[in-house]
Amino acid sequence: MVKRLIQSEYLVLLLSAVYFAALAPFTPGFASTGNLANILSSMLPLLVVAMGQTFVLIAGGIDLSVTSTIALASVVGASVATGDQGILSGNSLATPGGILAMLLVGATVGSFNGAAITRFRMPPFIVTLTTMIFVSGFAVWLTQSKSIFNLPTTFTILGSNVWVALPLVAVATLVMHFALSRTLLGHWIYAIGHNKNAAEISGVPVRRVLLFTYIASGLCAAAASILYTGRLESASPVMGRNILLDLIGATVIGGTSLYGGKGKILWTVYGVLFLALIDNSLNLLNLSYFTIMMAKGAVIVMAATIDSVRNKLLNS
Amino acid sequence: MSSSPRILEFDSVEKSFFGVKVLKAVTFDLRTGTAIGLVGENGAGKSTLMNILGGIHTPDAGYIRMEGEPYAPRNPQDAARAGVAFIHQELNLFSNLTIAENIFITTFPRVAGLPMIARKTVRERARSLLDQVGLSVNPNTRVESLSAGERQLVEIAKALSLDARIIIFDEPTSSLTALETDRLFELISTLRARGISMIYISHALSDVMKLCDDIVVLRDGEVVGKSRTAETSTAKLISLMVGRSIDQLYPERTGRPAAERALSVRNLSQPGIVRNIAFDLHDQEILGISGLMGSGRSELARILFGLDPFETGEVLLWGENLPKPSPRQCVRMGMAFLTENRREEGLCMEASIAENMALVSLPNFANRGGYWIDHGRLSKSLTALRGAVRLTRSARLSQAVRTLSGGNQQKVVLAKWLLNRPRVFILDEPTRGIDVGAKYEVYSLINKLASDGAAVLIISSEIEELIGMCDQILVMRNGEIADTIRRPDFDRERILRGALKQSHTTRTSPVETARHDPESR
Ligand SMILES: Nc1ncnc2c1ncn2[C@@H]1O[C@H](COP(=O)(O)OP(=O)(O)OP(=O)(O)O)[C@@H](O)[C@H]1O
Numbered sequence: 130m131v132k133r134l135i136q137s138e139y140l141v142l143l144l145s146a147v148y149f150a151a152l153a154p155f156t157p158g159f160a161s162t163g164n165l166a167n168i169l170s171s172m173l174p175l176l177v178v179a180m181g182q183t184f185v186l187i188a189g190g191i192d193l194s195v196t197s198t199i200a201l202a203s204v205v206g207a208s209v210a211t212g213d214q215g216i217l218s219g220n221s222l223a224t225p226g227g228i229l230a231m232l233l234v235g236a237t238v239g240s241f242n243g244a245a246i247t248r249f250r251m252p253p254f255i256v257t258l259t260t261m262i263f264v265s266g267f268a269v270w271l272t273q274s275k276s277i278f279n280l281p282t283t284f285t286i287l288g289s290n291v292w293v294a295l296p297l298v299a300v301a302t303l304v305m306h307f308a309l310s311r312t313l314l315g316h317w318i319y320a321i322g323h324n325k326n327a328a329e330i331s332g333v334p335v336r337r338v339l340l341f342t343y344i345a346s347g348l349c350a351a352a353a354s355i356l357y358t359g360r361l362e363s364a365s366p367v368m369g370r371n372i373l374l375d376l377i378g379a380t381v382i383g384g385t386s387l388y389g390g391k392g393k394i395l396w397t398v399y400g401v402l403f404l405a406l407i408d409n410s411l412n413l414l415n416l417s418y419f420t421i422m423m424a425k426g427a428v429i430v431m432a433a434t435i436d437s438v439r440n441k442l443l444n445s
Numbered sequence: 446m447s448s449s450p451r452i453l454e455f456d457s458v459e460k461s462f463f464g465v466k467v468l469k470a471v472t473f474d475l476r477t478g479t480a481i482g483l484v485g486e487n488g489a490g491k492s493t494l495m496n497i498l499g500g501i502h503t504p505d506a507g508y509i510r511m512e513g514e515p516y517a518p519r520n521p522q523d524a525a526r527a528g529v530a531f532i533h534q535e536l537n538l539f540s541n542l543t544i545a546e547n548i549f550i551t552t553f554p555r556v557a558g559l560p561m562i563a564r565k566t567v568r569e570r571a572r573s574l575l576d577q578v579g580l581s582v583n584p585n586t587r588v589e590s591l592s593a594g595e596r597q598l599v600e601i602a603k604a605l606s607l608d609a610r611i612i613i614f615d616e617p618t619s620s621l622t623a624l625e626t627d628r629l630f631e632l633i634s635t636l637r638a639r640g641i642s643m644i645y646i647s648h649a650l651s652d653v654m655k656l657c658d659d660i661v662v663l664r665d666g667e668v669v670g671k672s673r674t675a676e677t678s679t680a681k682l683i684s685l686m687v688g689r690s691i692d693q694l695y696p697e698r699t700g701r702p703a704a705e706r707a708l709s710v711r712n713l714s715q716p717g718i719v720r721n722i723a724f725d726l727h728d729q730e731i732l733g734i735s736g737l738m739g740s741g742r743s744e745l746a747r748i749l750f751g752l753d754p755f756e757t758g759e760v761l762l763w764g765e766n767l768p769k770p771s772p773r774q775c776v777r778m779g780m781a782f783l784t785e786n787r788r789e790e791g792l793c794m795e796a797s798i799a800e801n802m803a804l805v806s807l808p809n810f811a812n813r814g815g816y817w818i819d820h821g822r823l824s825k826s827l828t829a830l831r832g833a834v835r836l837t838r839s840a841r842l843s844q845a846v847r848t849l850s851g852g853n854q855q856k857v858v859l860a861k862w863l864l865n866r867p868r869v870f871i872l873d874e875p876t877r878g879i880d881v882g883a884k885y886e887v888y889s890l891i892n893k894l895a896s897d898g899a900a901v902l903i904i905s906s907e908i909e910e911l912i913g914m915c916d917q918i919l920v921m922r923n924g925e926i927a928d929t930i931r932r933p934d935f936d937r938e939r940i941l942r943g944a945l946k947q948s949h950t951t952r953t954s955p956v957e958t959a960r961h962d963p964e965s966r
């Protein structure tokens with residue numbers, strides 16, 4: 130029974146439910162409608178970045194640059210759309226123009242990462258770490274480290290109203306889920322994560338697929354940036370600085386392997402949900418930022434332990 | 446069987462995986478200072494039994510006794526301490542480390558009283574161990590620059606360093622050249638004379654007959670025969686193994702090469718790898734390439750498939766010149782390449798059998814434009830396919846390839862290419878690790894492919910296999926084609942001579958000489 134539970138792929142979802150049920154009676158406001166909407170709205174942007182990361186991780190890579198992509202996309206999009214001397218300030222195209230600019234930023238950063246990794250065979254860790262440092266510096270330089278306000282409501286509503294964001298993210302989740310589990314591209318991503326050499330010899334266009342995963346990750350980061358920026362109703366060059374741990378944590382808690390070849394979009398959904406619950410409940414309990422960090426670190430280690438126990442069980 | 450004392454006794458050993466019993470009441474003894482041959486079909490349970498002995502798996506029931514004492518290793522370290530060394534089917538050395546570092550990886554001699562490695566002792570002891578196994582290479586050479594045969598000798602040296610009393614060989618010769626095999630056999634005889642006992646697993650029954658004192662036959666996890674080697678015969682062993690007799694090792698060749706050229710190679714050269722290679726492979730032809738390891742045969746295959754570059758010359762596929770072929774282009778044009786090392790380049794070990802079998806031909810199962818995989822159609826094809834390559838009945842397609850026996854893994858690699866219906870096959874050691882019965886099936890399959898129109902290039906270290914299968918054999922030496930022999934003139938001696946003949950008086954090829962010179966790196 131315990132063994133079956135640990136082996137189940139719904140384990141994290143179940144843990145989330147148990148956690149919620151256990152804490153709800155003691156944590157004031159945890160189960161209130163308002164707070165649930167709160168949890169949801171903090172989940173959505175994280176989920177969007179994490180899904181892109183899931184693609185990259187399954188293919189055996191890693192993308193550390195997403196946090197900086199979020200920041201750069203935020204300030205670039207805002208400088209297009211803002212009413213304070215934005216490029217399209219006051220224009221009815223301000224919102225679509227801003228969004229387009231943000232997605233462009235994501236695609237550009239992703240393409241750069243992908244190209245460096247596939248063309249010059251550099252290790253993803255180094256490439257994306259360097260990109261992260263460069264891009265976040267660039268975002269700060271661009272804005273002289275100031276935030277940008279006065280964004281059009283048509284823009285901010287995407288991130289500030291859960292009921293607008295939810296259907297959009299839900300559709301994106303489904304698309305990415307099916308892309309990974311049902312399409313040719315998805316199968317290729319897994320194969321590359323398992324064994325790049327074997328995939329290449331089998332005729333898989335390894336470089337193109339890898340390039341795609343990094344572009345997808347960049348685009349996801351940009352999309353998440355739309356949500357974050359909307360939620361804050363302002364753009365900031367340090368946006369997303371603290372989410373790297375949550376991001377990798379959520380995907381790994383979900384069960385996606387850092388070694389490649391293993392993972393699912395749905396697992397990432399569960400992982401993000403779990404982390405969002407923990408984050409939210411600890412906040413409600415009025416714990417300090419540092420305590421929350423420590424607690425989250427512990428939870429991620431625990432999840433990783435469960436994962437390795439699970440692998441052992443599955444293999445014996 | 447009681448002339449010398451028993452060092453090891455297996456008593457009713459059982460093991461199941463996922464509710465499937467793969468070992469059933471296995472009982473036999475190993476006498477001190479003798480070699481026992483363990484034979485059986487793919488998936489019979491040979492490696493599993495040895496994994497139990499080596500502490501990798503624990504038995505579900507039954508006992509092992511070593512010199513009369515209960516022996517139940519909980520992990521490979523326990524086994525090593527008890528004097529059991531395991532030379533695995535897939536070698537297990539760290540290729541980025543040196544020979545000496547590999548030998549002493551767990552038992553580095555220390556400077557007395559300090560947590561520091563005594564470098565001098567390491568070097569001296571490594572050298573003396575290498576001398577014992579007859580490997581004249583500097584111990585500071587990195588393992589990655591060694592041939593498969595030399596790596597095996599390093600593994601044996603490592604076993605000796607641990608004072609092994611029992612050495613298990615799991616298909617040691619499947620990646621060795623004839624010469625290396627001979628050297629290994631000599632070494633095994635010397636070790637046995639020193640009182641070391643051996644368990645020797647192989648599908649080459651003639652080797653087992655030559656080398657072992659006793660032979661145990663496993664079928665479906667059961668011991669179906671044990672006898673002194675002198676009292677049995679290859680034919681008897683085969684019929685015990687497969688449950689019927691096989692009177693022919695190679696199927697009758699039905700087709701003949703057609704006039705159409707499928708693959709043409711003209712003056713192909715890549716400095717240091719191959720020189721002036723030229724040949725034609727016709728439709729319906731089976732062309733063999735023989736040669737020592739390092740003669741450039743596998744390297745040639747990699748170049749033809751677009752994995753490595755070439756400097757001059759031409760490769761034509763159905764008359765079309767491919768100046769810079771890529772694997773993807775080759776696959777799309779109907780080529781298949783079964784590589785010699787299935788673990789590194791052939792399979793995704795952690796992925797399922799189904800995923801592996803589907804990998805090459807996935808695009809054929811994607812809906813037009815939509816890239817959506819038609820899983821229904823795919824799984825129907827896979828079910829048919831597993832029958833075609835005679836994958837073990839007990840395997841589920843959703844099972845990880847890693848859990849298959851070595852021979853069955855090889856069948857999965859074959860299957861994944863077959864599904865794409867290629868018309869030119871490059872097969873590098875296609876029957877490596879496959880049992881006698883299944884070999885015949887694979888040969889029949891290759892024959893059928895050829896008579897249905899495909900062109901087949903087989904690279905093999907087994908000269909008999911090439912003689913039994915091919916229309917023509919190319920013999921490679923030092924990156925060149927040294928001899929071309931047509932079917933009526935096939936002759937084992939002539940092939941060997943072609944592969945070995947030296948232009949200089951040195952024993953080793955220039956490549957090897959360069960590698961053995963430690964200071965040149
Ligand atoms: N870890 C595992 N999980 C599940 N099944 C396994 C595992 N290891 C081995 N098996 C199964 O046990 C059976 C025996 O496998 P084993 O590797 O012992 O065969 P073998 O006799 O060594 O064959 P070969 O000659 O092909 O190497 C096979 O059916 C194999 O699929």
Ligand SMILES: [Mg+2]
Nearest residue numbers: 492534850851
């Ligand atoms: Mg085996």
